[in-house]
Amino acid sequence: MMNVDSQIRLKKEQEEKEHKKKEKAEAHLYTIIKIARDEDLKEQTGKDIYFDLVDHEKVRSFRIQKQLPFSTFKEEVAKEYGIPVQFQRFWLWAKRQNHTYRPNRPLNPHEEMQSVGQLREISNKAQNAELKLFLEVEFGLDLQPLPPPEKSKEDILLFFKLYNPEKEVLCFVGRLFVKALGKPSDILRKLTEMAGFTPDEEIELYEEIKFEPNVMCEHIDKKLTFRASQLEDGDIVCFQKSPKADSGTQVRYPDIPSFLEYVHNRQVVHFRSLEKPKDDEFCLELSKLHTYDDVVERVARQLGLDDPAKIRLTSHNCYSQQPKPQPIRYQGVEHLLDMLVHYNQTSDILYYEVLDIPLPELQFLKTLKVAFHHATKEEVVIHSIRLPKNSTIADVIIDLKTKVDLSSPTAELRVLEVFYHKIYKIFPLHEKIENINDQYWTLRAEEVPEEEKNPSQHDRLIHVYHFTKDPLQNQQIQNFGDPFFLAICEGETLAEVKGRIQRKLQVPDEEFSKWKFAFISMNRPDYLQDSDVVSARFQRRDVYGAWEQYLGLEHTDTAPKRAYTANQNRHTHEKPVRIYN
Structure with a gap:
């Protein structure tokens, strides 16, 4: 039985669902009107936004029937804000060619007589578009609303922002009507009053012109007329105290253009260790224009590292939400923005590693992870082999011999390419390591068994x-465990081969008796009897490419599933793994 609270909650959820459904069905009958006011500009500037005047997603919106006369809507605004209809003046917004969005012109009396739906069509031809308006209200000294002033073609509505270089703060301080033929010098006293400065404070004025793709903010000559400076309705004037040469105060961004440039390009980046790619380690506020050297220097400083060249960065893949497979090369990108862009998306995540040698040196080296399988020991040991890129597999083997225990000083090693429990390649000693990929394939090193060293003319080396x-997949063959080579003699039966396999893998009799053996070609098994001659099935002598046919050992996979770098080549009885870097 549901309790009363659950019933009430369910009923409320159902009502909300029905309400949303109704709204959707009737959407074509309504227009959304978004009203921006001086209060919104003050609230948002310097917090939510720095450029333009307002984020329309964060202003009061009204859902109004399209047939409703706009004059009736004004009455609703009067109730909402306490501003009588006769003191309201609404401005249409317009998107300019430079992609800024500004109040463009006030509604005329004829337009105010029209319906809300007709007005929306005037302001925006796009279907289902919202009607965005700026509400201009003038207040007297007693803070009571006044009728809007008469506006002729000579009157220009300007919006003013104030910048404080010491505090790095930008705020909206108000708007004024100015005469097109007037000069900024005419309104300086009014601006100092708006800013709370002394009347004789020297100030500098700039016009905020655009911010995409680049910031454009130009100094305004106080001696020129507003018309000569090409100022028009809806333009934004930013001002600040005139910098004093002898002030002695150090500021990062002394003027409005440099501050807006900083705001436009600043980027908070979340840095993660490449070893723990899901967890943020720290965040840094950087600039999209920072160079490669700037970024690694800041990361090194954050980590207390003396040499920034030991930092290696990797970009973020926005689609997979993982690090990209290849790290960023030393000075391989010009700017931070190049590190963050992935196709048409911009990320805010970078991964870092602290290297043991500087990255410029490391880039001339190749590091390979090689899983060494000892002839008699159970443990698989993974070694990182770092050599110059023009080195060969022979050089890898020489280096590896200094790090591993061999069964005898004269033991020979070979390096195999293993992928999904199959051997795809024995690397020739002369093969260069530069193009070997150990990201997807496992490199396995092992001793060459004595019986393989001097094969007779009729011996076969089989997989x-x-x-x-x-x-669950139509009896499809699934390989697992540790693949290996086996030398078989001419005429050797399966019974003889089985005995050698059991000794090699050290499988107890009881378990081994359950195993089945098959010749597998192109993924089709042909089961063998103990009396069958194994070599008769293997006519191909070449090992390379011979993964297409192999001797299959069918039995239950009892190994616990453990993910690790070389996880494709696990033995059926899971060996412990040790990793050396």
Whole structure:
């Protein structure tokens, strides 16, 4: 039984759902009107926005029937804000060619007589567009509303923002009507009053022109007329105290253009260790225009590292939400923005590593992770081999021999390419390491068994893989565990080969008796009997490409699933793994 609270909640949710459904069905009958006021400009400037005047998503919106006369809507505004209809003047907004959005002109008396739907069509031809308006209200000294002043073509409505370089603060301080043929010098006293400065304070004026794709903010000559400075309705004038050469105060952004440039390009970046790619380690406020050197220097400073060249960065893939496979090369990008852009998306995440040698040196080296399988020991040891890029597999083996325990000083090593529990390649000793990819394939090093060193003319070297059949996928073969090579002699039966395999893998009799053996070609098993001659099935002598046919060992995969770098080549009985870097 549901309790009373649950019933009430369910009923409320159902009502909300019905209300939204009704709203959607009747959407074509209504217009959304968004009203921006001086209060919105004051509230948002310097907090939510710095450029233009207002974010229309954060202003009061009204859902009004399209047939409603605009004059009736004004009465609703009067109730909402306490501003009588006769003191309201509404301005249409317009998007300019430079992509800024400013109040363009007041509604005329004829337009105010029209319906809300007709007005929306005047302001915006796009279907279902909102009607955005600026509400101009003038107040007297007693803070009571006044009728809007007469506006002729000679009157220009300007909006003013004040900048404080010491506090790095920009705020909206008001608006004024000015005469087109008047000069900024005519309104200086009014501006100092708006800012709370002394009447004799020297101030500098700038016009905020645009901010995309780049900031454009130009100094205004106080001696020129507003018309000569090409100022018009809806323009924004930013002003500040005139910088004093002898002030002695150090500020980062001494004038409005430099501050707006900073705001436009600043970027908070979340840095994550490449080893823990899900967790933010720290955040830095940077500039999109910072160079590669600027960024790594800031990261090094954050980490208390003396040498920024030991920082390696990796960009973020916005689609996979993971680090990109390849790190950023040393000075491989010009600016921070280049590091953050992924196709048409911009990320705010970078991954970092602290290297043991400077990145410029490391870039001439190649690091390979090689999983060494000892001839007799159970443990797989993963070694990082770092060599010059023009080195060969022979050089890898020489380096590896200094790091591993061999069964004898004369033991020979080979390096294999393993992928999804199959051996795809024995690397020739002369192969260059520069183009070897150990990201997707596992490199495995092992001793060459004595029986493989001097094969007779009739011996075969065959691939041996573990497999099971997946009942959920139409009995499809699934390989698992540790693939290996086996030298077989001419005429050797399966019974003889089985004995050698059991000894090699050290499988107890009881378990081994359950195993089945098959010759597998092109993923089709042909099961063998103990009396079958194994070599008769393997006619191909070349090992490279021989993964297409192999001796399959069918048994249950009992290994616990453990993810690690070389996880494709796990033995059926899970070996412990040790990693050396």
